[in-house]
Every structure is written in structure tokens, then in C-alpha cells.
Amino acid sequence: MIPSTFEEWVNCITNDCGIPLNAAFASGRLSVLEDKNKAETKLFIQKYGEDHWKNVVQWYQRVANN
Secondary structure (H helix, E strand, C coil), X not given: CCCCCHHHHHHHHHHHCCCCCCHHXXXXXXXXXXXXXXXXXXXXXXXXXXXXXXHHHHHHHHHHCC
């Protein structure tokens, strides 16, 4: 299932994947996802779509800024 809300996404990252979601992790992911020229970001957009990519970037920004 692809999360459609921030809460679903947090649950997916922390519970399903077992990844601690903190500002440092979020900042690291943003350094990749905010650069649309990176191969990983291109693949993410290709696989999940531009709308979901935008959501995920916003969600990581939300975590990074708290």
C-alpha cells in the first residue's frame, strides 16, 4: 500500500520498515529526493509518480523541521 497521508507514511516508515524517523534521517533523505537529477529520485518518481514524490518530500521536510 502506498501511503496517502502523513500518518500512514509515518506508520509505514517506523512500524513496517522499522526505521527511526528523526530529523537527521529526514534531512539525509531530502538531500537525495530534492534533487530531481539524481538517479534514485528519478526512479522514485518513475515508480510512484510525481504527486507521491511531492508528498514524500513535504513529509520529510515536516519531520526535518520539527
